[in-house]
Amino acid sequence: MNVLIVNTSEKTGGAAIAASRLLEALNDHGVKARMLVRDKQTDRLTVVALPHSLRQKWNFVWERAVLWMHNRFSMKNLWTVSLANTGTDITQTDEFKWADVIHLHWINQGFLSLRDLEKIVRSGKRIVWTLHDQWPYTGICHYTEDCTRYEEGCHHCPLLRSPGARDLSFQVYEQKRSLYHLVNRITFVGCSQWMADLARKSALLQGVQSPTVNGNIPPCRVCHIPNAIDQTIYHPTDRMAARRALNLPADRKLLLFSSLKVTDKRKGIAYLIEACRHLHRHHPEQSAKIGIVVVGKNTEAMQGMFPFPLYPLSYIADEHQMALLYTSVDAFITPSLQDNLPNTIVEAMSVGTPCVGFRTGGIPEMIHHRMDGYVADPCSAQDLAEGILYVLDDDNHEALSRAAAQFAAQTYSPDRVARQYEAVYRNP
Numbered sequence: 339m340n341v342l343i344v345n346t347s348e349k350t351g352g353a354a355i356a357a358s359r360l361l362e363a364l365n366d367h368g369v370k371a372r373m374l375v376r377d378k379q380t381d382r383l384t385v386v387a388l389p390h391s392l393r394q395k396w397n398f399v400w401e402r403a404v405l406w407m408h409n410r411f412s413m414k415n416l417w418t419v420s421l422a423n424t425g426t427d428i429t430q431t432d433e434f435k436w437a438d439v440i441h442l443h444w445i446n447q448g449f450l451s452l453r454d455l456e457k458i459v460r461s462g463k464r465i466v467w468t469l470h471d472q473w474p475y476t477g478i479c480h481y482t483e484d485c486t487r488y489e490e491g492c493h494h495c496p497l498l499r500s501p502g503a504r505d506l507s508f509q510v511y512e513q514k515r516s517l518y519h520l521v522n523r524i525t526f527v528g529c530s531q532w533m534a535d536l537a538r539k540s541a542l543l544q545g546v547q548s549p550t551v552n553g554n555i556p557p558c559r560v561c562h563i564p565n566a567i568d569q570t571i572y573h574p575t576d577r578m579a580a581r582r583a584l585n586l587p588a589d590r591k592l593l594l595f596s597s598l599k600v601t602d603k604r605k606g607i608a609y610l611i612e613a614c615r616h617l618h619r620h621h622p623e624q625s626a627k628i629g630i631v632v633v634g635k636n637t638e639a640m641q642g643m644f645p646f647p648l649y650p651l652s653y654i655a656d657e658h659q660m661a662l663l664y665t666s667v668d669a670f671i672t673p674s675l676q677d678n679l680p681n682t683i684v685e686a687m688s689v690g691t692p693c694v695g696f697r698t699g700g701i702p703e704m705i706h707h708r709m710d711g712y713v714a715d716p717c718s719a720q721d722l723a724e725g726i727l728y729v730l731d732d733d734n735h736e737a738l739s740r741a742a743a744q745f746a747a748q749t750y751s752p753d754r755v756a757r758q759y760e761a762v763y764r765n766p
Contacts, residue, residue: 339763341371342437344428346449348387349379349655351598352681353444353470356529356565360759361385363566363752369760374433376426376449379655386433388426397424397448408506409499419478419497421510425451429461439763442467446480452513459517465524466762468563469533470678474514474526475540477507481604481676482536489539511542518542525762526560529679530700534562561762565679566755567746571661572688574743580666586649590629591730594667594691596682598653600634606673606696607632611643612719613673613726618645624727631667665689669729673714673722677701684750687711690743692735694725710741 343361347354357373361384364371371384376394378387388394401424405416425448428434440463445455459465471480477492479485485496488511495507502508518524526543528534537543537560581588597605610630617625629647632640637650654660664670670686672695679700683693687704693711695701696718705711712725729738748754 339369339439339760340437341369341439341441341763342433343371343373343441343443344445344450345373345375345443346445346447347377347379348373348375348382348385350377351444353468355681356470357443357468358385359566359568359752360755362568363756364759367753367756367760369756369763372433372436374428374431386431388428388431394426394448397426397451399448400424401448405506412499414499415497418480419495419506420446420473420480421478421506422446422450422452422455425449425454427454427457429454429457434458434461437463439464439466441465441759441763444470446473452510452517456517456520459520459523462521462523464763466527466759467524468527468529469537470529472533472536475537475542477509477511477514479507483676486539488541490541514542524559525765527759527762528560528562529565530703531562532700532703533678534560563755563758563762564750565681565684566752567684567688567750568657569688569747569752571657572664572685572746573661574690574739575665577665577668580662583662584666586631586666587629587647589627590647591627592629592631592649592667592669593726594631594633594663594670594686595672596632596663596670597634599636600632601636601639604675604677606675607640609673609696609717609719609722610671613671613723614644614646616720616723617726621723621727624730628726628730631663633663660685661689664691667691668735669694669726671695671722671726672701674698674701675717679704684746687742687746688750690739692729692738692742694722694729696722706741706745710738710745 343357345354345357361371361373373385376388401421472482473480476488492507492511493503494501495505498505526537543559595610630644631649633651635653664686670691670693677699683704686693693705695705696716697713698716702713705713707713712728714721714725
């Protein structure tokens, strides 16, 4: 069986990282797999990039331009929605012809259009689509936040400047409805149970489910499989040695916040800032030794925002360096307002670093409250602060660390994830 993984990028972004790890896991498991991308960042032979061309750049620009003009030349929400109105036909590539299974991941920003997806569906090949966000089963948004219109049919989209009964969200939603009902061949996979449950509510994906039989994944439209982690890179090692390697202070309790773009409001750094201010005001002795490590783009914007020493780092692409960074800190803080199955939590827990996050999205499936981390009430900076104190407490930290590493090793094992996906691929 030949599997072609399709993703916009090879390494940039959480979906790309998860797809790349799955590629390695499948090949190690004995499933022949390749990856087709628009943007390639390594020299791996199993990853193939589409030929670079002006058309590729134009596809990217044109989709944004249409949104920009539709929103009356406003930049607001320009990157929170996608139209898939332009892209590249991949069905004529050698890689597509080679494959028995087409495994779609994140295919936006001008990589594949809905027209291109229709050609893939009409090819008759087995199709699996991993849900790294909500876009495949909504109209145009990647995360719905509090909106539930997608459950019956998108319209009056709050992310558009001119929402209406037949706005862009309605038009794209109806295009997807027509696409998904061409044939009953697409299996959607939620990285988290939360994502899978939301997908089942969408009118686009309803009505084709069946119960699990004998513990195997059934031939259904929506199921749940977590992302894999490379356990040769992410595993517990010496914390102080990691700090020395990264030139981080040995005498501080270090908290880590990491995001591709740290100013992304959905990632919630504002709540971490407020939680730190709460600790500084109400728990001065317990928080006296806290230091904050922030990694990602725009870290310079965080200068002066925290009451504790700040150690800003730019975006780190190298996984070995990231594993070292996770190891070096005492806790990873993820105050995300809506997230699927964050790779960052998987990575931190795998090296034995306890995590603190809000009870939102797929996060409560990953962090087990007071067992291997702390799950705070959504949008509560005060409870987030309590969680930070809890995981930093010397009486708790070692047990939390052991439990986090054990859960991650069992749940996100590459072999386990590969076996689950193989079962999906083989179901007709």
